[in-house]
Every structure is written in C-alpha cells, then in structure tokens.
Amino acid sequence: MRDTVTPTHCPYCALQCGMNLTPSPDGSTVEVSERADFPVNRGALCGKGRTAPAVLSSGVRLTSPLVRSEGGALVPASWEEALGRVAEGFGRTRAEYGADALGVFGGGGLTNEKAYSLGKFARVVLGTSQIDYNGRFCMSSAAAAGGKAFGLDRGLPFPLEDIPRTGCVILVGSNPAETMPPFLRYFTELRENGGTLIVVDPRRTRTAEHADLHLAPRPGTDLALALGLLHLIVAEGRTDEAYVRERTAGWEETRAAAMAHWPEYVERITGVSVPELREAVRLFCEPEAAMVLTARGPEQQSKGTDTVGAWINLCLATGRAGRPLSGYGCLTGQGNGQGGREHGQKADQLPGYRKLTDPAARAHVAEVWGVDPDSLPGPGRSAYELLDALGTDIRSLLLMGSNPVVSAPRAAHVEERIRSLDFLAVCDVVLSETAALADVVLPVTQWAEETGTTTNLEGRVLLRRRAITPPAGVRSDLEVMHELAARLGGERNLEKGFPTDPEEVFEELRRASAGGPADYSGITYRRLAEENGVFWPCPASEDPGTGVHPGTPRLFLDRFATGDGRARFVPVAHRAIAEEPDDEYPVLLTTGRVVAQYQSGAQTRRVDELNAAAPGPFVELHPRLAERLGAAEGEPVAVVSRRGRAVAPARITTAIRADTVFMPFHWAGEGRANTLTNPALDPTSRMPEFKACAVRLEAVRP
C-alpha cells in the first residue's frame, strides 16, 4: 500500500483525463479526485472516470485463473496449470496446422508497452502473421486517409488547446457530449471566442444542441455532403489558390470530381438542403482559420477512407491544413487508440508506425529484437477477417483487452466462430462475454494497479502510474507474455526478450521506434513525469539549445510528411452504402454510445452508478416510425437485419431522422446492436460498416 496521492490518467477514453488517486487505508481500493494540473481536462471528469475504481474492487473481479473443466465449466486453477494449458493448446495447434493457425487479437486500451510486447510476442514467439486488434474498428479509416493525404497519421496534428482559438469547427459524426464530456468545453470556449461549431450527425445529439449549425444527413452520405460543400467552395471562388499551388498536389482531378456533385444532387442524396450547405460553406470559409474533426460517423463505413478523404480535401482546398489553428483531425475513441496503433499490434505494422512490408523497417526492428529479419512474418488478416477465420484457418486464439462477442460487427456470427475454436485464451479483468467462452482465462492487472504509457488523441504520450497493489492472484499482461514466451520458446530463452517491468519495455520500444514516423526515442518515463506528457515525434537527437528534443505538438506547419512535402488531394466520388434499404428492410440503423457506458460495457456494466444511469439498450426512433409500427415509448421493438434480430425498448424522439433508427452497442443478449451490423469492409482500411445498414422494425406483443 502507498500513502501518497498518485497523479495518473483515466482508464477509459482517448481524452485520457488526468486524475489523482488516493488509496484507501487498507490499500484495497482508490479514491479519484480532481487533478487540475493536466491541461486536457483541467480537473473535469465524466461519470465513467469518477467511478473507474469500482471495477477494481467489484465482486466480479477475477482474482484466479480459470480453466475449462472436463464437465465444461470454468473452474479456478493455479497460474502454473493455466499457463501450461495455454502453452499446450498453442503448441498443439502450431504442430498440427503451422504458426499461422495461431491468432492474436489485441485492444486499443492496452498500454503502449503491452501493445508493443503483444506484436513482438505474436511475431517472435508464436511466429504468426495473424495479429490485429479492435482499434481496426475504431479509427483505421482516418489513419488510412491521413496517411494518403499527409504522409503521416496522428489523430490530431495539433493540441486540443488550439480548438477554442480557431474560427470554425466542423465536427463530423462525433458526439463528445456522450463519449468524452470534458471535451465539450473546447467548443463552449470556441463559441465564447466568437467561433462557430457545425455538427454533422443524423441525430440531433446532445453535442448538436451546442452547434451553430446542425446538418443531419442520411447515414452513410457524408462523403456526398463533403463533395457538395467542396463544389460550392469552388463555385463561390473560396478556394485558396496560392496554398493549393504551393503546398498540395492533385487538385485538378479532385476539383473535377467535386464539380460533378451539384448541390441539388447532394441535397437529394443527403437530405441536407442547399441553403444549409451554403451556410456551412460561409461559416467554414469566412474565418482565417478553421478545422474539420471526424470520428466514428464518417470512419465506420465501407467507404470510410474515401469519406474522411473528402473532408480532408475540403481542408486542403481552403488552405486549412498545416497552418496555425487550422487543420484536419481524427478524434480517437479508445484510451490508447492512438498509441495502440503505433507499436505493432496492427496486422501490417511494426513499432514506430513502420510498415511490416518495408525491408529497412524489418531490419531495424529485427535488430532490436535480436532476430533474423527474414524470420518475421508478413502482414496478416484485418480484425474482422481474422475473427471470421476462427475455427477454420485460425484454430487457436490469444485475446487481450477486447470483447468481440459484443463489439464486433455481425456479432452472432463472430460468437459462433469463437465457439468453434480449438483453443481460446483470454486475458481480462472480469469475465466478459468473450472470456466466458474461453478454455483458459488469465486474470490481469489494470490501470491503477500498474504503470505504463498511453498516447492520447493529440499524440501526447502520457504516464499512467501504479497507485495500489493488485489483488493476490492477478498478474500483468507483461508477466503473462513473459511466462508464455518461456513455455513456447523451446530452447530459445525467449522470456528474456519479454521483460515484466514496463519501463524496461518502454526503453526497448524507444529503440524500436527510433527513426520511424512515430519516433518515441527521445521520450523517457522521467520526462513524462516531469513534463505532463510529450508529443511525438520526439527523436533522441539533441537540440542545441536545450539538449533534448521538445516533442512536436503541431505537425505539418512547414511541410507535410510526403516525399516532396506537399499534401495530396485524393479524388473521391459518392457511392452508396453496402446495404441500401429496400422493401424488405426499409429503414436505416446507425449505432453509437451513451455517456454512462464505455465500448462493449465489459467494465462499465459492472458499476452500479453507471448501470443506474444507463441500465440497458434502447431503440431510438422518430414518432412517425413509431406510429407506423404501433409502438409506444418504452415498449419492446424488434430490429431485424439480414444478420439477425435484436429487441430493446422504444425511445421515441424527433431528434432522429424519420428514415433512421439508432441503437447503442454496449450490451450483450437480445439487445445486442452488433447482432445487426454489417461487416462489409472498406477496401483500404478494412473497417466494417458499423454506421449504416438496412433493417426492418417489428412490434413485439407480449
């Protein structure tokens, strides 16, 4: 037990709010209090952050490994037995089917140290190419579009503090009032400073209530909306010709594509009127500086990369990228959604945001790892494709920090695939719906019980500190990998390559990332503690003035990260969603979150206060749809798609379009929204189309 106040960060979303933790007298739990010195949230926390310790001491916390008994039940076991079973299960699969029959599925909530170690564990210990993570379902379309346009993707290429000082923000498909409430103050301050906020969302969300202009397009049509705005920008002579000439390439083709999207045509596709389009253009173009911020709305589509690209094109045509107080940014969702994608748990990447197919990157990382570059596997399947291959090509799976039975698209199918595995091992804090299907469950430490780094949505690397002693019986994910490396490495002594001390792992990560796009080599735990975080890239090379690199809060001010320093326009055209409504399925479904729950709810559904505020799923629908259905407020409604059926109480509101219903996705059971969602994938990012699919509604009579 420690008796000091420990400054640290919230375990949940990408804002990574600062908080102080004070252990209880017996050291068994911690109390959260305000930490005003961290600039991102300045002490403010949402209910999830305030109540986060409740999960650690809850009665459902796992404190012993569980193994599947001969009778089929999960029963407590020693660590020795549990780890032995994992090694045996994985060893059997590898011997029978080869290394690529082993799968690894990570999470955007894992610390940088864990994400780094997991990628190394998959490629060095297991020798498999089959690793990906749930962050693929989060921001991969924005990452792909940012990479194409700017040569580098970092969620926000500027700090949050720039937002209140810009002139206009277009917030596309993001609802921070529910997902990260302390973030809303940046928009309040923006408006107090005379700036304007435009919210693009099919629902009049609590965030949209704060907007100067709310555009409510039909789900899946925001690519057309961006093209319509660009058309008007060109037609009204609002492009920044000098900027386009000097700092970009590829404008003519993009301009031609936009001019084919007449405002009246865009109005027919999106449902957003021409006067609304004109007003948005005026608000966006009149100030000297402006930003576009996207989140899951435009990104979780089977054309997510092109949709984000269309919004980036808008920024480039108006000179709004790589300039002070202007730019395009993606609001990452998960706690370490940013860092989690930089250090090697993504199917196609090595630490430092390096490409797995780049021979120089392979050579550099292989040297740090002490292995032959030729021994490193190539890229594997993307997250949904990996889950879809379970039980066929992939026979055994190690899952860390994810709950795909609730969070994956076409969830009933994914659950069936998981059930068909030869062997499943899950590391988790509680018995999630996915862990409940495992052959072995390994109880692990979390957040206040361990030290590690995360990278928030600004690209600011942060230090989370251990504040309490973990309960007896749990181990860290790093210890699990260390132990499994010892058991699966044969004669190779691989456990030595998997330190259990997070700082030691970070020191190796620094070397592995050195010289890469996400260069952490100049960042140390000491600096993170002293400086309240450091923005990457931060190379180790010494600055003549200060002796250390200061980090890079703002990217692209002088040049973009492309070969010639110019940003690239990427021409895009409107196309329909993968599954348009028809006579059988005439309504659109879109999904999202509520303020009191987080992601699959594995943790927040175990907190009484949060459950009282958000006890279960619901179907939000317009009064006209409800009337046609004969459904009253609170009555159960069945939502049916080509993939299954979900039932939840009706919540009737005029805040949603009459052709669309909304369901939050935090729950399992009959109200599981992801039973319905469509796994149609974006061809570039491999992002599934969570945000729009065709459904029909059925009244449920008692």
Ligand code: SF4
């Ligand atoms: Fe935690 Fe996000 Fe809430 Fe902040 S906004 S307290 S980081 S869940």
